[in-house]
Amino acid sequence: MDFIPQYLFNGLVVGSSYALIAVGLTAIFGLMQIANFAHGQFYMLGAFMAYWFTRVIGLNFWPAAAASVFAVMLLGILLERTLFRLLRGASLSSSVLATIALSIFLENLALHVWGPRPQKIPSPFEPGGIEALGIFTTPDRLLMLGITAAVVVCLHGALHYTTTGKAVRATFQQREAAALVGIDIDKLYTLTFAIGAGLAALAGVILGMIFVVQPSMGGVATLKAFIVVTLGGISSFAGGIFGGLLLGIAESFGTIIAPSFKDAVGFVLVLMILLYKPDGLFGKWS
């Protein structure tokens, strides 16, 4: 029983990264009605950019992290202005397939540039653990939690207290009406996309520092993000955050059964949700 807090904590750390990625996904889907199956690649690229800035360029962690997030946000803006603009109003099939193609492209690009071997981002902290309240952890894991908490607070504040934030919420609910009221949809989409990409990149930078960086992490992240969104509902940010944390914790406890069971946990949860709360023909209209 002693180990429960530890597993809980570990789960929260990983879950935080899921939450950050899922929030961006939710924003893009809710706002632009595009299921972005390439979203996890922002996570991967954030990590690789951090690796590149630290190991190759030689920056310290903090400026490298900032530069990485910024670079990925730029990429996000570029993609939004080109591909995603074309995908607006497209059928779900089109956006799913196009973004899957994009995802494969980006993953193989990374594979080509950086190779398949896992890399490591140097940590800015002194090696060694911290022990508190019976939980053993490291500073970088605490950083992950702290950053996520800060992001959640900022996000809540921005969405509820700034004009842009309110515009986002309005557009979320009623796109045509929002356009009529004079909200600049294009700028809003670009901004939201950039922030979504940036959050995923941030998660990538920190988690890449805690664990490893490799090209395949993007695809996995996308899968996890969609699992979160399927569990928690794709129409609310809160759902994305809580869903992400929940998945992280569930996976953490899943490793008690077997280490390889970690990934299967998410799958099992999705199947269970479909059994007990399916979105059917009638579910849509009831």
Next chain:
Amino acid sequence: MVVMIGPRRSAGIRWAMLPLAAILLILPCLVGIDYYLHVAIVCLVFVILAVSLDLLVGYCGLLSLGHTAFFAFGAYAAALLYLHLGAPLWITLFASGVFAALIAWLLGLLVLGVRGHRFVITTIIFAEIGRLIAYNWTDVTHGQVGLPGIRPPVLSILGVLEIDFASRAAYYYLALAITTVCVAAMWRIAHSPIGWRMVALRENERLTEASGIDTRGIATIAFVLSAFFAGVAGSLYAHYTGFVSPDLFYFTYTTTMLIMVFLGGKGTIVGPVVGAVLFTILPEALRVAADFRLMIFSAMLLVLVVFAPEGLAGLFNRFTGRSRKLTMRPGDA
């Protein structure tokens, strides 16, 4: 054997079919190098896979992205039946198909009640689960190592003539026969009232339901049928390569099938066939750029989906001044 009905294009297609059939039949003689026969056989397997996927994606409008799982389950079924019971191809073909169909039916109970991104992600997850099972259930599947030693059949006619299908040319003809039967069957289904219902489902699900058509039922039929043929393809593949492994569950296989469907033109039967042929030849032609293959292919898929979603069939129809989807008269290939 493939019945073409309908006044409009049948004449032209009928004439094109004859030389095509002739070429296909004498291919082993035309092609000197054994390797190209190998490519042809793999191509035939993918023809079945692409057409079966098109039933779901093109006709029903269901984006089932775990399709390779049915292929892989079929391959494993064939492997296990052969290695443990000595079942020859003739039996495993059907058994694999039925096994894959059964799994599809069970999965369908779960997944065919939802649409949209939930459906997509669940089918993707399903293939991943298949891979995890194949990887971890080492007692049965030998995990990562896979199951080798699945041999092609030996046909004994009246105890006098013996054909050993281990020869590539012989297996080519076998694959050609099986593929033709499968594609013809799927063609007939797609052009029957069952196919009409699938198209209706794709065009407007709510209206289809209101028109007295059991949408859940037709989706299930399509799901099960496409899985059946994917399973058959799995058996065909297993007996040819002689080896199955969890790799067969990888998403790259589904991506390949998707490209074939979109390249040739979804919602037709001819389209995926053409797409499969082209897309099997293309990677061979691009051997030089082997490293960049996936990048090029994914870029291709992206361009196709965004700019030419109707594929080659659509472009062809645009040039001949007619839009395929819109006419949709029965009898069009």
Next chain:
Amino acid sequence: MLEIDSIAVSFGGVRALRGVSFSAMAKDITSVVGPNGAGKTTLFNIITGFQCPEAGRVTFDGRPVTGWRPNRIAVAGLVRTFQKTEVFGGLTVARAVEIGTICGRPFPLWRTLVLGETQRARDEAEREAAVVLARCGLSDRADQPCAALSYGEQRLLELALALAARPRMVLLDEPASGLNPTEARELGDLIGRVRDGGIGIVLIEHNMQLVMRVSDRIVVLHHGEKIAEGKPDAIQKDLRVIDAYLGGGIRA
């Protein structure tokens, strides 16, 4: 033929329908009217299986159909159209109506193996579709894609799709909405002809001229309740109805 008994349903705490009961005969055109938000489309959704009621029963042709799936109800002979135009966008008009005719004609898988079965089914569908299209005046648009039709033509197409299913009764949800007076009058004539052909009709409409002209009976809903039912003349004079329409009165 169609009996609604004490239907009730609520959404998110709001009682959309409460205790609504009436019946519609096979020989009648029954119109369901009422101010916006009265629950008319919800009622249609419940009758045709797209929604489940919390209470009450729907009986059609003596059979209890409450909670049946929409396709089963359609096969039983009760077919509907939608308020927001629903068509098979990518198909031609002829093709769409052909698909409408296969209602209640199952085609099991084994039939695909029998040569000629598909052709037979196709010929039958084409024949029947041509008849329906002629009845609705859409024959000259048969080869056009559904999406290319004008709004009024699409509304007609919806009616054609409903008729193709060989119904005993059709429920039309605002068939005249968006039509100009000429089109609306023609629609009224068409509806009358359909009724004369033996198919019962239940209509949701806001176009009062049309309603008064074609209806044999009118049911008035307000805030989810039935407040009046009867022949058009009686309804016109009914004080409760006049009140519900903000004292404006219903003019023929």
